[in-house]
Amino acid sequence: MASKHAREQELASLDSVQPGESRASLLQRLSTWRIGLAGLVGIILVALLPTIYDQIFGFSSGFELHNSVTMIAILAIAALAQNVLTGTAAQPSLGNAAFFGVSAYILTWLVSDLNQPFWVGIIVAVLASAALGIIVGGPALRISGAHLAIATLGLVVIAGALLNLWDTTAGRQNYDLSNIPDFLTDDHALYYFVAAILVIVIFLVYHLLRARVGRAWIALRDDETAAEAFGINLTKYKVQAFVISAALTGLAGALWATWATTASSSMSSLDQTIAFLTMIIVGGLGSISGSILGAIFVGFLPILLGQLPSPLALGSVQLQVSTLTTGVYGLLLLLALIFFPSGLSSLGGIGSNLVRRVNKRGGTQ
Amino acid sequence: MLAFLQVVIAGLVTGSLYGLLALGIVLIYRTTGVLNFAYGAIAALCTGFCFILITGPHLNFWLALVLTLLFALVIGVILERGFARPVLHTPVFTKAIATLALALVLETIGLAIWPQLASPQHFLTPFEGKALNLHGLYFSAIDLVILVVTALLMLGLHLFLSRTRQGIAMRAMADNLAATRLMGASVGRIFLVVWALSALVAALCGVLLASQQEMVSLQFMDPVLLLAFVGAVLGGLDSLPGALIGGILIGLADNILGFVLAGHTLGPLNISDPGIRETLIFGGFVLVLLFRPQGLWGRALLRRV
Numbered sequence: 026m027a028s029k030h031a032r033e034q035e036l037a038s039l040d041s042v043q044p045g046e047s048r049a050s051l052l053q054r055l056s057t058w059r060i061g062l063a064g065l066v067g068i069i070l071v072a073l074l075p076t077i078y079d080q081i082f083g084f085s086s087g088f089e090l091h092n093s094v095t096m097i098a099i100l101a102i103a104a105l106a107q108n109v110l111t112g113t114a115a116q117p118s119l120g121n122a123a124f125f126g127v128s129a130y131i132l133t134w135l136v137s138d139l140n141q142p143f144w145v146g147i148i149v150a151v152l153a154s155a156a157l158g159i160i161v162g163g164p165a166l167r168i169s170g171a172h173l174a175i176a177t178l179g180l181v182v183i184a185g186a187l188l189n190l191w192d193t194t195a196g197r198q199n200y201d202l203s204n205i206p207d208f209l210t211d212d213h214a215l216y217y218f219v220a221a222i223l224v225i226v227i228f229l230v231y232h233l234l235r236a237r238v239g240r241a242w243i244a245l246r247d248d249e250t251a252a253e254a255f256g257i258n259l260t261k262y263k264v265q266a267f268v269i270s271a272a273l274t275g276l277a278g279a280l281w282a283t284w285a286t287t288a289s290s291s292m293s294s295l296d297q298t299i300a301f302l303t304m305i306i307v308g309g310l311g312s313i314s315g316s317i318l319g320a321i322f323v324g325f326l327p328i329l330l331g332q333l334p335s336p337l338a339l340g341s342v343q344l345q346v347s348t349l350t351t352g353v354y355g356l357l358l359l360l361a362l363i364f365f366p367s368g369l370s371s372l373g374g375i376g377s378n379l380v381r382r383v384n385k386r387g388g389t390q
Numbered sequence: 391m392l393a394f395l396q397v398v399i400a401g402l403v404t405g406s407l408y409g410l411l412a413l414g415i416v417l418i419y420r421t422t423g424v425l426n427f428a429y430g431a432i433a434a435l436c437t438g439f440c441f442i443l444i445t446g447p448h449l450n451f452w453l454a455l456v457l458t459l460l461f462a463l464v465i466g467v468i469l470e471r472g473f474a475r476p477v478l479h480t481p482v483f484t485k486a487i488a489t490l491a492l493a494l495v496l497e498t499i500g501l502a503i504w505p506q507l508a509s510p511q512h513f514l515t516p517f518e519g520k521a522l523n524l525h526g527l528y529f530s531a532i533d534l535v536i537l538v539v540t541a542l543l544m545l546g547l548h549l550f551l552s553r554t555r556q557g558i559a560m561r562a563m564a565d566n567l568a569a570t571r572l573m574g575a576s577v578g579r580i581f582l583v584v585w586a587l588s589a590l591v592a593a594l595c596g597v598l599l600a601s602q603q604e605m606v607s608l609q610f611m612d613p614v615l616l617l618a619f620v621g622a623v624l625g626g627l628d629s630l631p632g633a634l635i636g637g638i639l640i641g642l643a644d645n646i647l648g649f650v651l652a653g654h655t656l657g658p659l660n661i662s663d664p665g666i667r668e669t670l671i672f673g674g675f676v677l678v679l680l681f682r683p684q685g686l687w688g689r690a691l692l693r694r695v
């Protein structure tokens with residue numbers, strides 16, 4: 026009840042803010058301009074990061090920042106993919122880790138075992154993920170909610186078990202990715218490569234969400250029945266959400282295998298699913314900046330906790346840091362869910378709301 | 391034939407365990423809307439407590455069991471107040487993720503208090519090594535105990551939900567929370583009862599499973615939990631008998647497939663691998679859901695406009 030009242034008030038206040046069309050459109054243009062500027066600053070910052078870091082800390086410091094940032098950028102792609110599917114199209118998929126793992130294995134198989142060119146490998150891996158997305162998206166038309174969550178979680182477990190079976194059948198310990206093009210074996214080059222792909226993916230997703238597809242997803246998220254009544258083809262848009270999400274997750278999986286130079290069946294596991302979901306929920310459902318903030322949270326937290334001395338003594342209790350990492354991770358996730366249920370990206374919203382409120386007060390006086 | 395019957399019995403026993411877990415999962419999901427992925431961690435924590443009581447102060451098994459059940463009630467109450475209350479008004483999906491986080495936290499707490507439970511430990515019970523031989527059919531004591539406990543628990547829960555004020559209020563709440571509150575039922579207290587009750591079922595299930603496998607560790611529930619979830623969804627997620635039957639079906643499928651596939655290979659592929667078995671079970675599960683999206687015993691989901 027209270028929230029409804031607040032929303033009505035907010036709507037009323039919005040009405041009173043707009044004295045004329047011009048101001049509203051000016052504000053709108055300003056915000057578009059601001060997003061563009063933020064993007065540009067972001068790109069420059071990302072481009073200069075390794076150089077700045079090397080200038081400050083020197084080349085041979087133990088903690089390799091660009092390496093970690095590469096990993097975070099890959100996670101961010103996966104987070105964007107999960108967010109398109111779960112945050113925007115409201116499909117509670119716990120199955121994205123399956124696309125992540127399968128794609129990594131396909132890339133490794135094509136490039137290492139069949140000696141195909143790396144680019145062919147990446148493209149086939151992404152296409153195969155998209156195809157898997159169609160297979161999963163089909164049942165999702167009939168199954169929904171908690172049922173879908175469990176069914177997709179099953180997919181992750183099956184994929185993990187089968188990939189592991191493939192490893193044992195082939196009698197190998199690690200599935201290493203060899204024949205990576207020379208220029209990608211350099212950490213810095215890989216960093217720029219992944220960063221460039223991330224920028225392209227952000228650009229794509231940003232425009233996708235504002236295109237017809239994105240608006241259809243938002244409509245079916247808010248009310249499936251109403252969306253259907255307005256003539257939105259649920260089948261088409263749900264399957265599209267799954268396919269796009271699967272393809273992007275597959276891209277992330279292939280990049281991850283390139284970064285780690287190995288594919289492992291743990292890429293399709295419950296832990297990976299938790300990591301994906303943590304990113305979008307801590308960051309903010311349906312938000313692009315949220316996906317990136319979430320990836321930073323998930324990527325950096327283990328690194329930061331890894332800096333602690335191990336084993337850590339708390340009173341008489343001796344704790345292995347690896348154990349502690351999991352627990353702290355879970356605890357922070359819980360706290361984030363309880364105190365910021367709409368994600369870290371909403372913090373920016375709170376800030377701009379405050380600014381707007383202060384401005385308004387100044388204006389009325 | 392005898393061997394097959396033996397497999398069916400084994401399937402019924404593991405199925406009962408899945409069914410019990412599914413029962414606890416459905417109990418919480420129906421009344422509070424929490425899809426509880428921390429259920430395995432709760433069960434493991436309680437079983438670990440039981441193990442420590444038996445090995446540490448060398449308590450009698452039965453005394454340890456009683457203390458464990460009390461411990462489970464306390465855990466349930468703590469979780470309801472400390473966890474379920476704060477996330478009560480978040481969307482269903484967020485709640486489900488919160489329970490995944492809760493599972494990580496509970497597991498870490500367990501590892502911090504009992505580091506020895508990081509690896510499997512021998513769980514000694516009075517049932518170990520006792521068995522009944524019926525015309526060549528072999529019943530181990532723990533299997534019989536599991537079947538009896540499952541039947542009694544199901545009966546008890548059914549009586550509780552259909553005959554007592556609390557139970558009826560609980561079912562009413564699952565249908566309509568606001569209306570139940572208006573009828574004067576204390577919703578907060580029912581939430582407490584639900585969590586305590588489901589923690590109790592988790593503890594029982596954990597101890598039974600550990601007795602059957604004769605080992606316990608803090609992760610020993612992980613492989614079982616997912617199959618229990620599948621059983622719960624197969625049963626429809628909103629009916630208690632459905633959950634039990636769903637769990638039993640999964641247990642039967644698991645054992646029978648294991649029996650049929652054992653020792654077979656397909657070229658270089660070893661199809662008796664558990665991975666193949668899981669794949670077949672999940673494949674069948676998804677097929678069933680395609681024909682009955684609401685599960686075998688669930689009510690069809692109505693969309694209100």
